[in-house]
Amino acid sequence: MNGTLLLQSVIVGITNGFVYALVGLGIAVVFRGTRIINAMQGEFSLVGGLVAFVVVEQLGWPLGVAAVSGVLAGGVVGFAMEWLLVRPTRRRGVGEESYLLLTLGVAFAISAAVLYFIGRDTRSLPGIGGEGSALVFDAAIRHHAIWLVVLSSAVMLLLRLFYDRTRIGLSMMAASIDEEGAATIGINVPLMRSLSFLLGGLVGGLAGVLVSPLVTIHYEMGLLLTLKGFAAAILGGLLNPFGAVVGGVTLGLIESLAVLSVSSGYKDVVAMTLLIVIMIILPNGILGRGSRKGG
Amino acid sequence: MLRVEGIEAGYGGLPVLKELTLAIERNEAVALIGANGAGKSTLVRAICGLLPLAAGRILQDGREIQRLPAHERTRHGIAVVLEARHLFGELTVRNNLELAAAHGERHGTAQRKFHLDDVIELFPFLRTRLDAAVQLLSGGEQQMVAIARALLLQPELLILDEPSTGLSPKVVREIVGALATLRSGGMSILLVEQNVALAVETADRAYVMALGAIVRELDAAAWKSVLGDETLLQAYLGS
Numbered sequence: 001m002n003g004t005l006l007l008q009s010v011i012v013g014i015t016n017g018f019v020y021a022l023v024g025l026g027i028a029v030v031f032r033g034t035r036i037i038n039a040m041q042g043e044f045s046l047v048g049g050l051v052a053f054v055v056v057e058q059l060g061w062p063l064g065v066a067a068v069s070g071v072l073a074g075g076v077v078g079f080a081m082e083w084l085l086v087r088p089t090r091r092r093g094v095g096e097e098s099y100l101l102l103t104l105g106v107a108f109a110i111s112a113a114v115l116y117f118i119g120r121d122t123r124s125l126p127g128i129g130g131e132g133s134a135l136v137f138d139a140a141i142r143h144h145a146i147w148l149v150v151l152s153s154a155v156m157l158l159l160r161l162f163y164d165r166t167r168i169g170l171s172m173m174a175a176s177i178d179e180e181g182a183a184t185i186g187i188n189v190p191l192m193r194s195l196s197f198l199l200g201g202l203v204g205g206l207a208g209v210l211v212s213p214l215v216t217i218h219y220e221m222g223l224l225l226t227l228k229g230f231a232a233a234i235l236g237g238l239l240n241p242f243g244a245v246v247g248g249v250t251l252g253l254i255e256s257l258a259v260l261s262v263s264s265g266y267k268d269v270v271a272m273t274l275l276i277v278i279m280i281i282l283p284n285g286i287l288g289r290g291s292r293k294g295g
Numbered sequence: 296m297l298r299v300e301g302i303e304a305g306y307g308g309l310p311v312l313k314e315l316t317l318a319i320e321r322n323e324a325v326a327l328i329g330a331n332g333a334g335k336s337t338l339v340r341a342i343c344g345l346l347p348l349a350a351g352r353i354l355q356d357g358r359e360i361q362r363l364p365a366h367e368r369t370r371h372g373i374a375v376v377l378e379a380r381h382l383f384g385e386l387t388v389r390n391n392l393e394l395a396a397a398h399g400e401r402h403g404t405a406q407r408k409f410h411l412d413d414v415i416e417l418f419p420f421l422r423t424r425l426d427a428a429v430q431l432l433s434g435g436e437q438q439m440v441a442i443a444r445a446l447l448l449q450p451e452l453l454i455l456d457e458p459s460t461g462l463s464p465k466v467v468r469e470i471v472g473a474l475a476t477l478r479s480g481g482m483s484i485l486l487v488e489q490n491v492a493l494a495v496e497t498a499d500r501a502y503v504m505a506l507g508a509i510v511r512e513l514d515a516a517a518w519k520s521v522l523g524d525e526t527l528l529q530a531y532l533g534s
Contacts, residue, residue: 167393167394167397170386170390170393170394171394173383173385173386174383174386174390174391174394177383177384177385177386178381178382178383178384180345180365180377180381181377181380181381181382181383182366182383183344183345183364183365183366184343184345184365184366184369184374184375184377184381185369185394185395185398185444185445185448186366186367186369186370186395186398186399186402186448187366187394187398188364188366189366
């Protein structure tokens with residue numbers, strides 16, 4: 001195997017892995033704050049990417065403004081989702097599986113709406129830092145990919161600090177661990193759930209903005225991202241935001257290296273088979289026992 | 296201070312509390328005793344807002360609070376330690392206490408303010424366990440964390456639901472000692488307890504509950520001699 005080709009595959013794997021990690025991180029954020037498995041996390045990215053595209057291509061505003069708009073759009077959709085659908089559903093005292101169905105239904109609805117109003121055409125955003133590449137030995141890495149890794153890492157670190165060091169982050173954790181215990185010490189539990197969806201939406205929107213220069217914005221993009229993000233989150237440990245990073249990068253690398261040995265058409269088969277094997281060996285995720293318990 | 300007037304509440308349309316009325320005055324410790332299934336914990340949940348009322352009123356210092364959600368009732372000087380404690384097991388002791396303290400600093404109504412050092416003085420083991428995850432503590436230690444957390448809400452009325460359940464006699468003595476300290480500091484207490492001997496040590500008077508209603512009210516004199524009242528103990532507590 002050619003060394004440059006291997007290095008190139010590793011770079012692609014890490015870049016894709018950080019995209020999966022961001023989506024997985026959003027899933028973990030929502031799950032951590034609400035114990036709901038959000039099957040529409042990828043749709044936050046779809047909306048974020050589309051809004052950023054409209055702002056930069058249709059309105060002609062700077063990429064920075066478009067990026068912020070895309071991130072905020074993801075947050076708005078997340079908050080609205082909790083406020084308009086999850087909260088009324090919860091009042092009816094439904095089981096956990098109902099939320100999975102609810103978010104999956106909304107994911108399909110958003111995907112269908114994009115298909116209906118915008119069509120099958122694919123779109124993409126310009127990359128942050130332009131379209132140029134840097135060379136690592138003989139392997140090329142796009143400037144945007146470097147930005148993606150740096151920004152994703154910064155967001156993950158900030159989220160870690162947010163949950164560990166801020167009162168609001170701890171309150172969100174407390175509300176999800178014990179709803180009644182939280183309410184009796186003055187924590188507004190419904191508000192904390194809304195904030196978890198808002199935060200998940202912001203992370204999803206950011207993922208959409210960062211992924212759109214690499215893969216085209218497409219009406220089915222959300223569901224695909226959700227699947228990969230979910231695999232990343234489960235692989236790393238659903239309650240541990242850092243777990244999504246480990247899971248995402250692992251998944252990205254497996255996919256990318258699989259392409260070297262088998263046809264690219266089989267990369268998902270190889271990746272998912274390996275994931276199943278890892279989950280059998282490490283049922284609590286790569287980060288182990290504590291990751292399922294959170295904290 | 297706290298007046299519960301003719302409240303009715305239950306689960307899934309089935310009534311548990313029936314026209315229940317009781318009152319707790321400032322600087323008073325009142326026990327609520329009754330057999331299993333009498334509705335004591337249901338009453339606690341109704342008072343702290345975890346169970347909606349079908350009828351009746353709850354007044355704290357003359358203000359109706361029965362329509363307020365649970366998290367807002369703590370702003371009216373009520374703190375509760377539920378039977379199952381409801382701590383945040385995955386968080387540290389410090390996190391559990393600081394979350395309550397943050398709320399208490401903003402909304403607490405107590406004259407006497409509790410700080411972290413005060414609850415550590417009350418329960419000295421906390422000093423060395425502040426950075427331990429709550430789920431790693433023993434049951435007795437968790438109960439003390441739950442009481443400390445409630446105190447940091449700066450309440451005027453502390454409600455404890457079966458604080459001695461499942462704990463060793465040594466830990467129970469420690470908790471009774473802490474309650475005595477709180478009483479001497481003027482804290483009002485509603486103590487829900489099946490262990491009458493224990494409740495007598497803390498409370499000034501008592502209500503007896505059965506089938507979701509108050510069936511007897513024991514004034515200070517009757518309460519102090521309750522352990523000799525075999526008829527009452529047999530009739531309402533089965534002991």
